[in-house]
Amino acid sequence: MSLRLYNTLTRQKDDLEALPGFDPNNVRMYVCGPTVYDYAHIGNARPVIVFDVLFRLLRHLHGEDHVTYVRNITDIDDKINARAAETAAAKGMSVEQARVEITAQTAQQYLDDVTALGCLKPSHTPRATEYVARMVAMIGELVTKGFAYPAEGHVLFDVSKKADYGKLSRRPLDEMIAGARVEVAPYKRNPMDFVLWKPSDAATPGWDSPWGRGRPGWHIECSAMGEALLGETFDIHGGGIDLMFPHHENEIAQSEAAHHGHALARVWMHNGFLQVEGEKMAKSLGNFITIRELLSGWRGYNWPGEVIRFAMLSTHYRQPIDFTQSILEQATVTLRYFSTFGFYEPTVGPSDEFLDALKDDLNTPRAIAELHRLLNEARGHASNRPNEMSKPNAMLNMETFTAANQLAAGLMFLGIDIRSYDKCWVENQGRESIAQNLEREVEAAIAARAAARKAKDFKESDRIRDELLAKGIVLKDGPAGTTWEVKR
RNA sequence: GGCCACGUGGCGGAGUGGUGACGCAACGGUCUGCAAAACCGUGUACCCCGGUUCAAUUCCGGGCGUGGCCUCCA
Numbered sequence: 001m002s003l004r005l006y007n008t009l010t011r012q013k014d015d016l017e018a019l020p021g022f023d024p025n026n027v028r029m030y031v032c033g034p035t036v037y038d039y040a041h042i043g044n045a046r047p048v049i050v051f052d053v054l055f056r057l058l059r060h061l062h063g064e065d066h067v068t069y070v071r072n073i074t075d076i077d078d079k080i081n082a083r084a085a086e087t088a089a090a091k092g093m094s095v096e097q098a099r100v101e102i103t104a105q106t107a108q109q110y111l112d113d114v115t116a117l118g119c120l121k122p123s124h125t126p127r128a129t130e131y132v133a134r135m136v137a138m139i140g141e142l143v144t145k146g147f148a149y150p151a152e153g154h155v156l157f158d159v160s161k162k163a164d165y166g167k168l169s170r171r172p173l174d175e176m177i178a179g180a181r182v183e184v185a186p187y188k189r190n191p192m193d194f195v196l197w198k199p200s201d202a203a204t205p206g207w208d209s210p211w212g213r214g215r216p217g218w219h220i221e222c223s224a225m226g227e228a229l230l231g232e233t234f235d236i237h238g239g240g241i242d243l244m245f246p247h248h249e250n251e252i253a254q255s256e257a258a259h260h261g262h263a264l265a266r267v268w269m270h271n272g273f274l275q276v277e278g279e280k281m282a283k284s285l286g287n288f289i290t291i292r293e294l295l296s297g298w299r300g301y302n303w304p305g306e307v308i309r310f311a312m313l314s315t316h317y318r319q320p321i322d323f324t325q326s327i328l329e330q331a332t333v334t335l336r337y338f339s340t341f342g343f344y345e346p347t348v349g350p351s352d353e354f355l356d357a358l359k360d361d362l363n364t365p366r367a368i369a370e371l372h373r374l375l376n377e378a379r380g381h382a383s384n385r386p387n388e389m390s391k392p393n394a395m396l397n398m399e400t401f402t403a404a405n406q407l408a409a410g411l412m413f414l415g416i417d418i419r420s421y422d423k424c425w426v427e428n429q430g431r432e433s434i435a436q437n438l439e440r441e442v443e444a445a446i447a448a449r450a451a452a453r454k455a456k457d458f459k460e461s462d463r464i465r466d467e468l469l470a471k472g473i474v475l476k477d478g479p480a481g482t483t484w485e486v487k488r
Numbered sequence: 489g490g491c492c493a494c495g496u497g498g499c500g501g502a503g504u505g506g507u508g509a510c511g512c513a514a515c516g517g518u519c520u521g522c523a524a525a526a527c528c529g530u531g532u533a534c535c536c537c538g539g540u541u542c543a544a545u546u547c548c549g550g551g552c553g554u555g556g557c558c559u560c561c562a
Contacts, residue, residue, distance in 0.1 A: 031562095034562080035561090040562090041562090043562055044561095044562050045562085048562085074560095077560075078560080079560090169491085169557080169558095170491090170492085171490090171491060171492090171557090171558085194560085195560080218560040239562065240561085241492095241493080241556070241557085242557065242561060243560095243561085244556095244557075245557060246560075247560070250560090270562095271562070272493080272494085272556090273493090273556055273562080274562080275554085275555070278554080280555075280556090282561095311500095314500070314501070314511090315500080315501070316501085316502075318493095319494075319501090320493080320494060320554085320555065320556085322500095324499095326499065326512095327500065330500060330511075330513095331500095333511090333512065334511065334512080337511095357502095363502075365500095365501055365511095366501095366502055366503085366510085368501090368510080368511080369501090369502070369509065369511075370510090372510060372511060373510080379526085379527085453521080456521080458521060458522075461521090462522080462523090465523085465524095469524095474524065474525080475523095475524075475525090476525035477519095477520070477524075477525075478519095478525070483525080485525090
C-alpha cells in the first residue's frame with residue numbers, strides 16, 4: 001500500500017509517490033515553525049507532533065538518508081521586536097541585542113519542549129535572520145519580473161499579477177476584497193497586496209536592502225528558507241489550518257512567481273485547530289496552556305510527554321481536537337495498559353495494519369486501535385499461561401511475543417517510548433527515592449502480607465495492603481501470586 | 489457581513505449508500521478471605537428538518553450548534 005495524503009490543493013487524498021516529479025531518494029518536507037518570543041502553547045504542539053509522525057513514516061518508507069525535513073524558526077517579527085524593545089529598556093541593552101537574546105532563549109525552550117514530546121530533530125531548523133540575503137534577492141527578482149513593486153519604503157506583492165492567486169484557500173480575489181475588513185494601506189495598488197519588505201526605523205532591527213533599511217515580511221521568510229534548503233519544488237508543505245490563508249497562499253504566490261511558475265509543494269497539509277475544554281484557547285479566557293506548564297504541573301499532575309503526545313495522536317490530525325484533562329487521563333490509562341507488554345526492545349517492525357493506517361493519510365486513531373488489538377492478542381495468549389501474565393517483565397511465549405513486539409514497535413513508531421513511561425510517572429508523583437528502592441520494599445511487604453494471609457491474619461494483610469496503597473502501590477492478587485503497580 | 493470546516497453511545501474516537509470499529513467508563517459473570525487486577529459476556533450513539541434512493545449516519549438542500557479564516561494566531 002502506498003502513502004496517501006490529503007492534499008489541500010486538490011481537496012482529496014493524493015498518492016504521494018504517484019505525483020509528477022516525486023523522487024523516492026529525495027523526499028522533502030517543510031513545516032512552518034514557531035515565532036520565538038514566548039513559550040510554545042499546546043496548540044503549537046499539534047503540528048510539531050503530527051508532522052513528526054509523518055517524518056518518521058517517510059523515513060520508514062524511503063530510508064532515513066532520503067528524507068529531508070525543514071522546520072524553520074522565525075526570529076524576526078514585530079511581536080519579537082516589541083518584546084525586545086521592552087527587554088532592551090529594562091536591561092539597558094540595544095533592541096538588536098535583546099532580540100538575539102530573546103530568540104535564542106525561546107528557541108532553546110521550544111526545542112526542549114518538543115523533545116520532551118518525543119519529536120525528532122528535523123534535518124534543518126533554519127532561522128529567518130540567517131536567510132535575509134536570500135529574501136532580499138528573491139524580492140529583487142519579484143520586482144524585476146513585475147510581480148512586486150516598491151512603495152514608501154515597502155515592497156509589496158501585486159496579487160493581480162498572479163492569475164491563480166487564491167488557489168490553495170480557494171477564494172476568488174474579488175470575494176476576498178469584498179469581504180475584507182482591513183483598512184487598506186494607501187500605498188497598496190490592490191487591497192490584497194501583501195508586504196514583502198517593510199522599513200525599519202533606527203530603533204527597530206533591520207537590514208540594508210535596495211529599498212532602504214528594513215525587515216522582511218513574514219511570508220517571504222518561508223519561501224526563501226524552503227528554496228534554500230529544499231529547492232524550488234518540494235514534496236510536502238505542512239502547517240496549521242489557520243496558516244492556509246494568507247500565509248501559505250502568499251508563499252505559493254511568491255515562490256511560484258520567482259520560480260517561473262513551478263509549483264512550490266506537491267502536497268499541502270493542514271492540521272486542524274485545537275480548543276481547550278470546548279473553548280478557543282486565549283490568554284483572556286484564562287485557558288492558555290503552554291507545553292512547559294503541562295510537563296511541569298497542570299491540574300495537579302506533571303503530564304509525561306508520552307501522555308500528551310498520545311492524547312494528541314488519538315484524534316486524526318485534520319479533525320478539530322478538544323484538549324481536556326479528560327483526554328490526558330484516558331491517554332494515561334491506555335499507556336499504562338500498553339506498558340504491561342511494551343517493555344521490549346522491538347525486534348520486528350510494526351504490524352501491517354498499523355502501517356497501513358498511517359499510510360492512509362496518517363490515520364493515527366486507526367493505528368492506535370490496531371495497538372489495542374495487539375495488546376489483546378498478547379494478553380489473550382498470556383491468560384492461558386497464568387504464571388507469565390501481569391508482570392511487566394514476564395517472559396512470553398512465541399505467540400504473545402510477536403504481538404507484544406509489534407505493539408512495542410508501533411508505540412516506538414509513534415514516538416512513544418513506553419519503557420520510560422512508568423519511570424516518568426513515578427517521578428511525577430515525587431517518589432524518586434521510592435522508584436529506586438521500590439521493588440525491594442514492595443516485594444518484602446508482599447512477602448509479609450502473603451505470610452499473614454497464609455496464617456489467616458487478614459487484619460494484618462489488609463493493613464499491609466492499605467499501607468502500600470497509601471504510598472500509591474496497588475496490589476493485584478492473581479492465580480500465580482501477587483503483582484503490583486504504581487497507581488497513577 | 490463573506491468564505492470554510494466540524495457535529496457519531498456517559499466520555500474519547502474511526503468508518504461506511506444497506507448487520508455503526510476500537511478504547512475508557514457502566515453493568516453481569518468467573519476468579520478471590522475481601523478488594524483490586526485479569527479473563528468472559530452485555531447494553532447504549534450517527535444534531536434537527538426536508539430531498540434523492542429499493543435503502544442515508546454516509547449524497548444534496550435548509551436549519552441549529554461549535555470552531556476557523558478574512559486582522560503576519562499552529
